[in-house]
Amino acid sequence: MRLATPPGFATEVFLLEAPDPSLLPEGPWTLVGDQRLREAWIEGGLPEPSDALWISVSEEEKKLRTVIPWLEHWARIPLHRDATVVALGGGVLSDLAGLAAALYLRGIAWQVWPTTLLGMVDAALGGKTGADLAAGKNLVGAFHAPKRLVACTGFLRTLPERHMENGRWELVKTAILQGELGWATEILQTGPVRTGWIERALAYKAGVVHRDPREAGERRLLNLGHTLGHALEAASGYQLLHGEAVGLGLLASCLLGEEQGLKPFPAELLDALARRLAPLAPLVAPWQACLPLLHRDKKARHAPGHTEDAPVTEIHCILPRPGESAIQRVLAPRVWEAPHARLVDLLDREATRA
Numbered sequence: 001m002r003l004a005t006p007p008g009f010a011t012e013v014f015l016l017e018a019p020d021p022s023l024l025p026e027g028p029w030t031l032v033g034d035q036r037l038r039e040a041w042i043e044g045g046l047p048e049p050s051d052a053l054w055i056s057v058s059e060e061e062k063k064l065r066t067v068i069p070w071l072e073h074w075a076r077i078p079l080h081r082d083a084t085v086v087a088l089g090g091g092v093l094s095d096l097a098g099l100a101a102a103l104y105l106r107g108i109a110w111q112v113w114p115t116t117l118l119g120m121v122d123a124a125l126g127g128k129t130g131a132d133l134a135a136g137k138n139l140v141g142a143f144h145a146p147k148r149l150v151a152c153t154g155f156l157r158t159l160p161e162r163h164m165e166n167g168r169w170e171l172v173k174t175a176i177l178q179g180e181l182g183w184a185t186e187i188l189q190t191g192p193v194r195t196g197w198i199e200r201a202l203a204y205k206a207g208v209v210h211r212d213p214r215e216a217g218e219r220r221l222l223n224l225g226h227t228l229g230h231a232l233e234a235a236s237g238y239q240l241l242h243g244e245a246v247g248l249g250l251l252a253s254c255l256l257g258e259e260q261g262l263k264p265f266p267a268e269l270l271d272a273l274a275r276r277l278a279p280l281a282p283l284v285a286p287w288q289a290c291l292p293l294l295h296r297d298k299k300a301r302h303a304p305g306h307t308e309d310a311p312v313t314e315i316h317c318i319l320p321r322p323g324e325s326a327i328q329r330v331l332a333p334r335v336w337e338a339p340h341a342r343l344v345d346l347l348d349r350e351a352t353r354a
């Protein structure tokens with residue numbers, strides 16, 4: 001099924017159960033695929049180009065040096081300007097393949113076939129491509145929208161349970177971002193992820209990134225849960241998966257909203273979030289480990305009087321509101337201290353109950 005997207009949207013978006021070979025590029029194309037998906041790709045009746053790259057990239061290899069052999073390989077084929085790169089895999093692979101497509105011959109077309117829930121509902125849509133630098137994640141990249149996104153839910157059967165749950169947090173984020181507490185509660189219940197939720201999340205994100213493709217305003221809302229979330233993810237030594245960290249950051253954001261005088265979230269929703277997050281409690285770093293990471297966040301700016309020894313920074317924070325869309329505020333990183341403490345208390349309480 002082709003999803004409705006805003007007129008003029010850069011990417012055609014398809015959501016299907018089984019892969020459909022007719023959605024592959026009509027002209028010349030090549031593939032960069034996660035090798036774990038090769039069997040499913042071939043069994044799905046999809047063609048395998050002779051110059052395909054089947055690779056395994058971990059989070060630690062999301063580096064510029066990883067894509068250089070791919071670029072050299074395309075130049076040897078040679079892949080011409082009219083060719084399309086098809087990226088098959090999760091967010092790390094699609095971010096790198098999109099970046100390689102943006103760099104090769106100063107930009108060739110690409111399609112993305114996300115195979116993780118996180119990729120389907122977030123990473124693959126919106127044209128953000130990138131790699132990590134030693135100083136932090138996604139510090140280098142390009143906006144280069146894929147021509148087509150083909151999300152085949154059948155690929156999700158290859159996904160370990162923890163990674164499915166990881167993607168579920170981006171769905172919960174999308175619901176809370178819009179103040180849709182009924183939808184958030186539904187997603188938080190145990191039970192399989194529904195295709196209708198993926199469709200709804202894709203439709204919402206398509207609207208946002210179409211209005212603000214370069215994250216100059218509204219698109220920043222998609223970072224809900226990411227401010228403290230990124231700090232927790234890094235402080236855990238990346239033992240927390242990205243979506244899990246976003247889930248923790250999401251609960252902390254609900255608490256921060258209340259601290260900042262916004263309408264409080266119902267206790268039932270906070271409890272439901274804490275219940276689902278409680279198993280992650282041992283991976284939640286203490287506040288002292290998070291604060292320096294918040295000062296160094298890429299959304300943080302040095303304010304007048306800043307020095308390395310006495311940092312004065314301000315950071316873009318997204319505050320959710322029940323029944324309404326989230327809002328943005330620029331705040332000092334230390335405002336997260338109290339929500340972090342409450343987050344730890346709520347998780348401990350739920351872990352004790354379990």
Ligand code: GLY
Nearest residue numbers: 122126128219222
């Ligand atoms: N993942 C957030 C964005 O695409 O803007």
